[in-house]
Amino acid sequence: MTEVVFDVVVVGGGNAGFCAAHAARQVGASVLLLEKSVEEEAGGNSYYTAGAFRVAFDRLDDLLPLLDDRTDARLATTVVPPYPERAFRHDMERVTDGRCDPLLTDLLVSRSAETLAWLRDQGLEFRLMYERQAYASGGSSVFFGGLPLGSVGGGKGLVAQHTAAAIQSGVVIRYGAALSGLRRDDRGAVVGVTYGDVDRRQHDVDAHAVVLAAGGFEADAQRRERYLGPGWSRALVRGTPSNTGEVLDLAVEAGAARFGDWSSCHSVAWDAGAPARGGNRELTNRLTRQSYPLGIVVNSQGRRFVDEGADFRNYTYAKYGRAILAQPGGIAFQIFDAKTRPLLRSEEYDSQPITGASAGTLEDLAQRLGIDVDGLRRTVNEFNSAIVAVPFDPAVKDGRASLMNPPKSNWAQALDSPPFYGYAVACGITFTFGGVHIDRNARVLDTSGTPIGGLYAAGEMVGGLFYGNYPGGTGLTSGAVFGRIAGDHAARLSK
Numbered sequence: 001m002t003e004v005v006f007d008v009v010v011v012g013g014g015n016a017g018f019c020a021a022h023a024a025r026q027v028g029a030s031v032l033l034l035e036k037s038v039e040e041e042a043g044g045n046s047y048y049t050a051g052a053f054r055v056a057f058d059r060l061d062d063l064l065p066l067l068d069d070r071t072d073a074r075l076a077t078t079v080v081p082p083y084p085e086r087a088f089r090h091d092m093e094r095v096t097d098g099r100c101d102p103l104l105t106d107l108l109v110s111r112s113a114e115t116l117a118w119l120r121d122q123g124l125e126f127r128l129m130y131e132r133q134a135y136a137s138g139g140s141s142v143f144f145g146g147l148p149l150g151s152v153g154g155g156k157g158l159v160a161q162h163t164a165a166a167i168q169s170g171v172v173i174r175y176g177a178a179l180s181g182l183r184r185d186d187r188g189a190v191v192g193v194t195y196g197d198v199d200r201r202q203h204d205v206d207a208h209a210v211v212l213a214a215g216g217f218e219a220d221a222q223r224r225e226r227y228l229g230p231g232w233s234r235a236l237v238r239g240t241p242s243n244t245g246e247v248l249d250l251a252v253e254a255g256a257a258r259f260g261d262w263s264s265c266h267s268v269a270w271d272a273g274a275p276a277r278g279g280n281r282e283l284t285n286r287l288t289r290q291s292y293p294l295g296i297v298v299n300s301q302g303r304r305f306v307d308e309g310a311d312f313r314n315y316t317y318a319k320y321g322r323a324i325l326a327q328p329g330g331i332a333f334q335i336f337d338a339k340t341r342p343l344l345r346s347e348e349y350d351s352q353p354i355t356g357a358s359a360g361t362l363e364d365l366a367q368r369l370g371i372d373v374d375g376l377r378r379t380v381n382e383f384n385s386a387i388v389a390v391p392f393d394p395a396v397k398d399g400r401a402s403l404m405n406p407p408k409s410n411w412a413q414a415l416d417s418p419p420f421y422g423y424a425v426a427c428g429i430t431f432t433f434g435g436v437h438i439d440r441n442a443r444v445l446d447t448s449g450t451p452i453g454g455l456y457a458a459g460e461m462v463g464g465l466f467y468g469n470y471p472g473g474t475g476l477t478s479g480a481v482f483g484r485i486a487g488d489h490a491a492r493l494s495k
Helices: 015-026 044-048 060-066 073-077 085-095 102-110 112-121 154-169 221-227 246-253 317-325 362-369 373-385 474-494
Strands: 006-011 031-035 126-128 134-137 140-143 149-151 172-175 178-184 190-196 202-212 265-271 296-298 332-336 356-359 420-432 443-445 451-457
Touching: 006 015, 006 190, 006 474, 015 031, 015 044, 015 154, 015 202, 015 474, 044 154, 044 474, 060 112, 073 140, 085 102, 102 112, 102 474, 112 126, 112 474, 149 154, 154 172, 178 202, 178 246, 190 451, 202 474, 221 420, 265 317, 296 373, 317 420, 356 362, 362 373, 362 420, 451 474
Parallel strands: 006 031, 006 202, 031 172, 202 451
Antiparallel strands: 126 149, 134 140, 178 190, 190 202, 265 420, 296 332, 332 420, 356 420, 443 451
């Protein structure tokens, strides 16, 4: 059946899709948002995040207008190091080894602050993430890694606020609506969509423009094996099970150019006992295990295989899932002692259920977790004996290293104070880095670099920003920046 014409159809009900819808409605366009999942399972990967947004700012005062509570007593003793645009751009370049697309990176960085202010105007609320991104140091709460800001209520709160704002502005939302085709005219321009509902009925919708914001292919094991390589079918899906890549395929079939790094992804240390085919709607991001810079990470043989203290976790956590997947059995263990256990993120390491154990000796801990006892003992002895005598400070790169192979470059604390704690982690895949090519107006480009009429993309469908690694919090910011650009330009085109 053919429905009435909408100015803009948005495909995908996560952060990027909602930002496109908000922007299009601001211009006065009629908007239909199609979400593949049913309402009770909606929100895309955004629902499963901690809600962190990376944004450029010169001082804490720049962030205060964004906060829902500007009278928080903690602000008087809060230290937030400046994170200007040059620092944001530098982080993008260094974590991707200089491969991030210059145009897209410049748009992401230069529009991050104004886009967050725009979201605040849409009714979204933000806060400083003390429990995730700050340590007590010198009597103050000191933030680290350029990532102080997050949405109130985390990913769940972000999706709820987006949904409320969209409904209030007049966006029509259809849940259980899976895109099955892009409708095109004789010139190849996109002029509508076909989608199937939960009863498998097909619906044709005419539109002046279509914004694709339906994520990557991380939830499809076959596509992971094809593009990421052998063994990736074993990865645990930490987000929505709905991102299976068919919308990317439809875009490519319509002429879109593949762009970016199709061979890598955002993958993290994830509870080894978590569901394999989709995230936990209750615990969401609490199944991640990101306090590894405070301890050591070993495989089942008791051997270390990464530099846990190479950088703040915001710059390493998205690539260490790949390293875990390469270990025997695709599993690793984060090891801490009584000194470091109180510093671990409570929302992650105190969550239940959790795959881990504690013991009075390292030998007992190894036996309980299934780690080679002699291997773990040798590793810990070598690690402890190679620590540089520098004061420990988790809020800065303290240079307290353990000079073994591989080294631990910062935050090395001897594992010598019982009880000892260990947590089993596997590779949790978040989203894939490869996508389609877009221009500065978020128009999808074909293989010759020409915009495909009426077709836009945003969020995890956009390739070219991330290669092999990713600065924490950049995904939601990217979705917001390019979602806003896409929705605005698509609406103006329709008018």
